[in-house]
Amino acid sequence: MSVGAPPVWRNVWLAAALGLASAWACADSPLCRLGLRQSPVDIVAPVKQTLPALEFRYLTAPLKIANDGHTARVRFSNAGDLRIGNETFTLQQFHFHTPGGDRLAGEEFPMAAHLLHKSRTGHLLALVVLFRQGAENLALAALWPKLPPRSDGDHLIAGASVDASRLLPASRAYYRYEGSLTASPCTENVTWLVMKQPLELSADQLLFWRARFADNIRSPQPLHDRIVQENG
Ligand SMILES: [Zn+2]
Structure with a gap:
């Protein structure tokens, strides 16, 4: 410089x-303000269609977790993939947002997990799991004590493993839309899958997170001419 x-x-x-x-x-990249296919969105009028089933083939992997000052991120080098039709997306990482970002018919959720995947050709796919306040979440109960207190890079936690399928709801029903990265450069051409069934986390689990991280997601973005598809 x-x-x-x-x-x-x-x-x-x-x-x-x-x-x-x-x-x-x-x-911020101009795309963040001017893009027509930005995430997150409010899913208000989804269109029912026959969409391929989600075939999760996640593997248990060593727990590598980082606090980047905005969120906690778990990164993978070999944690399996998600198969959709004849496309395969490798699981790269997951992280959390408060509030949840994507809304369902106007309902805002207190938290979301974003599970990011990449195909062999570089196509990005974000899978969103929304959380409502309710019962304690066992996957988060295992993870929260491992959150690094400071923003100091990846921590490979000795003896700890993580199975991302524990962050999935029982129902595999989902919404699908074409979206973007949620922070600059707001790159588009990212496929978004939002699981229809939210999970729960307890008030204490939410407080634990909020004591460490500020809100870290932008507001729902205009749909413009996009259609949100819904399976089932
Ligand atoms: Zn995210």
Whole structure:
């Protein structure tokens, strides 16, 4: 970076170096404001269609978890895949958002898990699991004590493993729409699958998270001319 860079770019660069989300906002890609296929959305009038079944082939994997200052992220190198029709998407990582981002007929959920997948050709697929406040969630009960307290990179937790299928609801029914990354550069051409059946987490589990992380998802974005598909 040259010394003569305008102050705004110096700030952006500093923000990038420090990983500060608020300062990142001034570097938002134009796609974040102008894109027509942005995520999350409010799913108000889904259209029933025959969609392929979700075939989860997740594997138990060593627990590698990072606190990046905005969320906790579990990364995988070999945790299986999700098969949809004749397409295969490898599970890359999952992380959490408060509130849930995607809404169902206006209902906002206090939390969501985003499970990110990638196909062999590089196509991204985000699978969303929404949480309502209710009973304690056993998968989160196993995970929360392992959250690194500081933003200091990946932690491979000795002796701990994680099975992402424990974050899936019993029902495999889902909504599907074409969306985007939810933070800059807001890249589009990301397939979004939102599981219809929310999971539950307890008030204490939500408080535990909120004591560590600020809200970290943007508001629902306009659908424009997109159709949300619904299976079943
Ligand atoms: Zn996310």
